[in-house]
Amino acid sequence: GEGLAGAPAPFDKGGVKVALVTFISGGDFFQAYQAGAQAQAKALGIDLQIFSGRQDAAAQREQVEQAINLGVQGIIIDHGQPEALKDVAQKALDAGIKVVAFDVNLDNPKIPQVEQSDHELAKAALEQALADNGKAFNAGYVYVAGFAPLDRRNEIWDEVKKANPGIVEKARWGAVNDTTATSTADQTKAAFQANPDITVVFAPYDEFARGVKLATDEAGISDKVKIYSADVSTADITEIAAEGSPWVATAATNPAVVGQVSVRAVAKLIAGEDPGHNIIVKPVLITQKDLRDNAIKTVEDLDAKLPAFGKSDAATAPWIPAVK
Numbered sequence: 001g002e003g004l005a006g007a008p009a010p011f012d013k014g015g016v017k018v019a020l021v022t023f024i025s026g027g028d029f030f031q032a033y034q035a036g037a038q039a040q041a042k043a044l045g046i047d048l049q050i051f052s053g054r055q056d057a058a059a060q061r062e063q064v065e066q067a068i069n070l071g072v073q074g075i076i077i078d079h080g081q082p083e084a085l086k087d088v089a090q091k092a093l094d095a096g097i098k099v100v101a102f103d104v105n106l107d108n109p110k111i112p113q114v115e116q117s118d119h120e121l122a123k124a125a126l127e128q129a130l131a132d133n134g135k136a137f138n139a140g141y142v143y144v145a146g147f148a149p150l151d152r153r154n155e156i157w158d159e160v161k162k163a164n165p166g167i168v169e170k171a172r173w174g175a176v177n178d179t180t181a182t183s184t185a186d187q188t189k190a191a192f193q194a195n196p197d198i199t200v201v202f203a204p205y206d207e208f209a210r211g212v213k214l215a216t217d218e219a220g221i222s223d224k225v226k227i228y229s230a231d232v233s234t235a236d237i238t239e240i241a242a243e244g245s246p247w248v249a250t251a252a253t254n255p256a257v258v259g260q261v262s263v264r265a266v267a268k269l270i271a272g273e274d275p276g277h278n279i280i281v282k283p284v285l286i287t288q289k290d291l292r293d294n295a296i297k298t299v300e301d302l303d304a305k306l307p308a309f310g311k312s313d314a315a316t317a318p319w320i321p322a323v324k
C-alpha cells in the first residue's frame, strides 16, 4: 500500500498489513461488513487480508495463528467462540500485534470490543412488537446461544417477557450454519405445525428472519404472523417492503459502517492511539411502513435518508480518511 500524507507512523510510509479473521463469512451482513472493512482499509493504504470463516472454531483459531506468522500489524477477530480464541489472541498481543474483536468477547483489557449496542437494538425491535401487537401475544423466538450479539439480545428478550407476562414464548428454534436461512425455515415449519397460534416471531438476525418469512410464505400463513428482526440489507428491504410481507420491522446498523469502524479501531491502535475499549455503533429502527412511505429500496437509500445509519463517529481520527 501507499503512504498516507500527514498520517502517523507507520501509515505515513504505507505497507501496513492487517488480517480480518471471520467465523461466519456468508450472508448479507457479513459480506457488507467485509466490504466496509475493505473500503476503509483501502482508504488507509492498508493491505487487508480476509480469512473466510466456515463456522469452524478450530479453523478460525488456526487462521489467527497464520495471521501471526504472516507478520501482520493488526488482527480483527470477527465473531467466534471465545474459548477457542482467547489464548491465540494473547499470543498475537505478545508478538506486538494489535487486536480488535467484533462481536466476540475475548475478555482482555488490551483488546477493544466493537458491537452494535445489541441491548438497544433488541429494545427497539421489541418496543415496536409491543406497539403493534399489544402486551399479550403468543411468540416464537429464534435464538442460538453462544454468539455474543445474540446472547445480549436475548437478555432483553428475557427482560421484556418478564415485564410483560402476557407474552408467551410458545417455541424457540434456530440454527447458525452455512445455510442459516433455509435451516431456520425448516425448523420454522415444524414450530408452526406444533404451535399454530404463534402470531409474533422475534428473529434477531436477518438470516433467521429471512428463514421465518420463507416458511410462513410457503405455509400460506404470512397474513397471521409478524416478524421482528435485527440487521438490514438491500435484499432484506425488498423482503420487508413486499406486499403482504409478515416482516414488519428490523433494528439495524449499516454493517459496512461496522466494518469501517473495526478497521479504524485497529488502525488507531497500530498508530499508538486509543480507540476506547467498548466501541459502539448505534442501530436504528426501520419499519415496513418507513420503507414503503419513503420509497426506500436499498441500503444506499437508507444511508441518504438516515444520516445516523450511514456513518459513525466511532474510532475516527483527523488522519483517517472517511470512506465515500
Ligand code: SR1
Pocket: 029, 103, 116, 147, 149, 150, 176, 204, 205, 206, 230, 231
Ligand atoms: C450469529 S450472530 C449474527 C449477528 O451478528 C451480527 O451482530 C449481526 O447483527 C447478526 O445479527
